[in-house]
Amino acid sequence: MENKINIMIVDDHAVVRLGLASLLEKNDAYNVCCDAETSAETFNKIATSAPDLILLDYKLPDGDGVTMCYQIKKKYPAIKIIIVSAFCDDYIIKEALQAGADGYLMKTIDRKMILSSIERVLSGEKSFDPSLIHNLVNPSQDKELHTELTLQEIEIISRIAQGFTNKEIGKEMFIAEKTVRNYISRIFEKIGVNNRTEAALYWIDRNK
Known part of the structure; x- marks a missing residue:
């Protein structure tokens, strides 16, 4: 496990968490170290699981992904964060960037593109859903x-x-x-x- 990238999945829908975990676990380079449903649970698990990257839902029961991103980056600046959202408003994307997000993907994105985005972010690049950027x-x-x-x-x-x-x-x-x-x-x-x-x-x- 020590050579694998630890990834945390934050989403209030179990089906989404299971789907992303299934996709990631097929790649030998990644380890799904934990998941969470709420902002409060996310912070508790970050401290114990030490993820390298977080796939973070924009809409959570007790907060939003942009605010969460800012708070996580402030305390754990080395953690990479990709916000995964059903919302494509350009002001949200801008706020996500300002909060330090390393990527912004729509939940409808192709599975292969999720893996590609993760690779880009881990290499130090920003990554955004192509269909979303084309709209903007x-x-x-x-x-x-x-x-x-x-x-x-x-x-x-x-x-x-x-x-x-x-x-x-x-x-x-x-x-x-x-x-x-x-x-x-x-x-x-x-x-x-x-x-x-x-x-x-x-x-x-x-x-x-």
Whole structure:
């Protein structure tokens, strides 16, 4: 067990917890160390189970995932958190990012994509449900943004918001990884941000 990633599942529906646990336990790299139904139970079990990553439901009987995320990150900053939600409101996603969430997935997401998102988050990237980001990201809605960023830069920042790595962006756009890094540096300078999380927040905010 010592080489496995400990994952905690927080959801007030037993069926969801069982489904996620079944999926994760098929992967030899992961160990479902515990689960919880409420915010209070979550904090009690974090202290004893030491999860590396938490799959956290947005809506809990005694609180919400964004507030929980903020509280967990404040006390246990090393724990990765992916919020799993039935809500796709852009302001919730923005609040989740500000609270320190490492990812945001819809409960309808494909099982393979859940595993892919977990891998991205564990590698230090942000990961968001692609269908959710496509709903939020629509360059045609923001004419001012077109005057600031080239079409190529818009494609790149939209993929940053989806949690793509530089390598994945390069593969998707058929350009070298070094070229992607150069584009990202220019994007950061143009929009006045210092990192990928700030860029994702900027993009989501501008495309409400």
